[in-house]
Amino acid sequence: MAALDIHGLRKAFGGNVIIPDVTLALEPGLITSLVGPNGAGKTTLFNLITGFLRPDAGSVHYKGSDLVGLSPQRVTRLGIARSFQDLRLFNEMTVFENVLVAQESSFRLWTRAAACRHTDAVLERVGLADKRDTRAMDLSYAERKFLNLARIMALDIDLFLLDEPASGLDGPSRTTFHTLLQSLKDEGHTVLLIEHNLDIVREVSDRIAFLNKGEVMAFDTPERIFANERLTDLYFGTAGRPAEAASC
């Protein structure tokens, strides 16, 4: 059974059809990269899966139930979490609080010791343990990106939707990121990744879904995708800049 089964998904804004018809099935336990030129609808697809946008047609099946129509918070509680391209950290809160708030139940008067231990463990994993009490707004860019990841790693999640988690990272941070992604996979998590840097895509992906103009042009192993000249042409021909304009 697929970890996530997207079928016939469609979304238009006004008369503008952003996603005409997306069908895609993610295999459990694998890292799938979503690539494609700017404006291909990648972030929109994330928004449709996670309930921030409501599709005009189609279904998104996860563990036997349709996610369409559920609120973002319900989707998260079912076990799907996303990161944001523009990070959206809780800037006034400390690194520790950013992660702690993610995993604890809101309607509780006392902070549980177990939650604190779990938070510290997650911070240790992403390498932010020494920044525990720094406010999020005072972190460096790379640290902010890892905090963004840590926040959703603290949740009880099966499926990670990561929106450009590695963009702008330097060499050493990228290695850390790679290790982190691998460890998520080793734990049996499924990952859907939006990434523009094809080196990273080649390194980490088990599958690549090539999205263009809101349709999946190809879905295959990295070797096969990179061997397909038509796709590489399409990618490098239309993509002027590697950074996608915020389309969410």
Place this chain on the structure above:
Amino acid sequence: MIVLFQMFVEGVAAGSLYALAAVGFALIYATTRTFHFAHGATMMLAAYAFYQAVTVWQWPAVFAVALAVAVAVAFGVGVERLVYQPMRRTDASFLTIFAASFGLLIVATNVVVLLFGNSFYSVDSTLSRGFLVGPLYLSWVNLLSVAVALVSITALQWFMRRTRTGVILRAMMDDAALVGVFGLGDRRYGMIAFAIGSALVAPAAILTSLNAGLQPSMGALLTLLAIAGAIVGGIGNLWGAALGGLLLGIAENVGVWQLSSTWKPAITFGVLLIFLMFKPDGLLGAATRRS
């Protein structure tokens, strides 16, 4: 039955004035994203300026009207320039801007209390006299309210569709960031939006002072009605706001058929609450519900 019809007529007249206030609020909110809570203060200041000119200084009506409009525009534009724009530049949150606006309403109200006292004033005019049409009692003020509202709102509609400035304001309503595309700062257009929105309450101020008289609390009350009208009409839609204002005026007047008139605000609130519960997008509005 005649009584009910009479109340309906009065409701349409009152509602026309609320419509002007609601359109002004909606224009300002939609273009500048400023929750201009002091909108009612604009109306109150214009009303007192008109009163001062007509009854104390004994100016001819035309000049008094001009003064009222000038005061309204000056207050609106001044507040935009001196308070809202500096705050927007520092990326102040919605709540911070709202709090400042709320403070402005308090300041304006109490300046008026200090200058004129808390008591009730009225402006005598032949316009407030009434006449009978069949069984119905009409007054010139009521007829004038409807006429002025119709003319102003039609003129605004023309302005928004046919002039370059109007088109830019409409673009701002869709997306404030778009204004940069025109190569123009939003500062000038923010002030234009405030000028028009504020000018629209001047007729409401004058006609209210002729019809119902003046009291410092009129500002806060009109703010409530203008915002409620804009919400009922559908925030972000000017014509919806006009319709919302009209509807509130009618509901308020017809609604007190069997009740004491102290319940008028309760009816406004009731209508607002019903809309928030069952039709939160308003009559003509775009989706406002949280995703």
Place this chain on the structure above:
Amino acid sequence: MIAYIANLGVLLGIAVILASSLNLMVGYAGIFSVAHAVFYGVGAYAAAKIALGVTDSFLLATAVAMFVSGAVSFLLAVPVLRVREEYFVVASIGFQVVASTIFTSWHAVTGGMGGLAGIPPARVLGWQLTSPVEYLILTAVCMVLVLAFIAVLVKSPFGRALKAFRDDEVAATALGKDPLALRVAATTISGALAAVAGSIYAFHVSFVNPESFTLDYSVMILAMVIIGGAGSLAGPIVGAVFITAFPALLNFIEMPSRYVGPVEQLIYGASIVLLMVFWPNGLASIWRLLRPRRPVQAAGGGTER
């Protein structure tokens, strides 16, 4: 003299409870309400009803008052917060106006303009309160309890979730937090805490009527929160002290008595405008200057999307 100071102390304590409870909504949940005097009033009337008809036990009357006021606040919050928090401002003013009408018009329950008189002195665990000083002690104890509760609340997972929403609503939702449930809970708790102040007031003056719970007073409570600084524990306390003590200062300036009220309000209004433009964190944040730390930019909410 002692009685005068004790009475002033009771009023200050009441103001601190009201401002701090409103701050839960304004400063932490990002909801502006101009109806806090309603919850104060509902609490006062409920406590008065219990005291007059059932028992003079302060604890019981306060518990009932908190329940009733919390319920009223819940019933207002659910329909309005479902839409957009901006609308709450307008709905709350409307609600305040309607509530004032009900306080004056529903004779059978509220006693109309005349109000409810002859409320017996409070009894707390068998101790009968008579002197102003005893009421001051009761108020101080209640105030400390309310403040302690709020302090625990804002540091709890619940408070953290509210702050997360304040910082970034979209991200908080994406982490599985339910904005409606959190905001409704904050509003309900805020209403219930305001009722504590209402209950103290009812027993203290042994008389309630609609004049104490007007729109003007709601405006005043909101001014305390904004002037002191929303979103911090100290802010509303500073604001409540400032606004309660201020009229006493104005006494030193010679002016006709009819000017006193408007001048006071004018100064509150102008303080709000100036603070929001130049110092959006409020008076209480001034002490932060003394600490070697980066100043917090434009707090007061940060819910702008």
